[in-house]
Amino acid sequence: MTDYLIKALAFNGEIRAFAVDATKTVETAHEMHDTWSASSAALGRTLIANVMFAKNLKGDDEISIQVNGDGLGGKIFTTAKANGDVKGYISNPRVVLPPTEAGKINVRAVVGTEGTITVIKDLGLKEPFTGQIPIVDGELGADFTYYMAVSEQINGAIGLSVLVDTDDTIRTAGGFMVQVMPGASEETLEILEKRLATLPQISQLMDKGATPEDILTALFGEENYQVLSHEPIQFKCHCSKERFATGLKSLGRAELKAMIDEDHGAEVVCHFCNKKYFFDVDELQAMIDDITAKITKIEQEVDEDNARIDDIAEDQDDKDGGL
Ligand SMILES: [Zn+2]
Structure with a gap:
């Protein structure tokens, strides 16, 4: 099955949500750059975030991310278009690390905890829009959530996940982005907060076969959201x-x-x-x-x-x- 992203509205339009299966996309990045597990996870998470941000845009618009931290992976560069084409690389693709105490890939050691994340939006205007934040966490999900709040003035949450198999292939890759719309009620925000706190790990859900729809069901409850569109995404470079x-x-x-x-x-x-x-x-x-x-x-x-x-x-x- 090809990778895809869904756009949805939840809680009567008070919440906008995206969920994506990017397993093939991140696997392609792994094959092209021969990334090792920890590098695959850091690059993969950035690709997933980038493709979701790009899906907020239209037409030929594109958005690029530069993660410039002091971690072992060096810099990460990604670019995605509104149509779902995404590409990227990491300056050190050969990082492999022992798992964290929670048994997860140590993405923070790849990214680092000091440095900046720069987001460049090219909307076809004279000057691209550039936003920059300091790295606040290093695991990227919280960093991009912080970016969204500070630079875009949108509160919400971003979850990113890459599960790497023992042979370095990508077992699952995906994530979600939740955006609180203006005028959302306190009640909705409270429910959302509780749901986010108890949400199982995306990698675990996907490893059991969860689709983007299943991720949103886990997040909102089946009856509380409505899918607006279903769009393919892929790793694609436009070089010539x-x-x-x-x-x-x-x-x-x-x-x-x-x-x-x-x-x-x-x-x-x-x-x-x-x-x-x-x-x-x-x-x-x-x-x-x-x-x-x-x-x-x-x-x-x-x-x-x-x-x-x-x-x-x-x-x-x-x-x-x-x-
Ligand atoms: Zn190329």
Whole structure:
């Protein structure tokens, strides 16, 4: 079955909720980056949070997360689009750690407890919206809940879970996001708080076969919520050779020439999906020629402009002389 997310309203619209099964998505990330268990869990939780945040957006809008903590995993980068495409990587994919006392993966040791989480929303406007919070917990669920409260002024809760099998494959991955809508009653908030406090671990529920619908049933009770939509999500990178060519060209002629002379080509690796792109000598030379042609054209235009200015100045001189 493919991964999917559900959007729902609970308690007569006082609560908005998302729940997601991201098992295949996190498994794809594990396969692409060869992540070990603790790195898989930290990257996976960030991917799950990112895909849920992105589902608040529309169209081509996208949202990126940078977790920059002092843990063993280094930095985590993820990006998700409103359509459910998500991608990401962790700077140290090879972290494996003994379990915590509760028998869980030690995500806090991967993320760290000092540092920042930055969320960048690209809504197609001139400037992207950026929000930043300090890492407050390190297990990510509470950190993203804090982000939502501080930066988006939305109270709620975010639960994130990745269960890794003994062979490092992803057994389950999923989560939920609950948002309290303006005007929610005290009574609803009290019920929600109690439900959250007694909610079994998401990994345990999912390991018994729970779907996103089952997660919301566990959270709200079957009769208290209504599913609005059911949307696929997947790990997907939109990189292409053309995009990397633009990036290479921006390095300039000297740098491109050095690649030809020293390496007889250039290999570029996409951080998000580990795909490799190779540019041979001819392709690099074509980029240099293209830059040279553009510069020559600009120089010609400047020369023409200067000549025009000289003409005008001469005309002016003639007129002045005539007075
Ligand atoms: Zn890529």
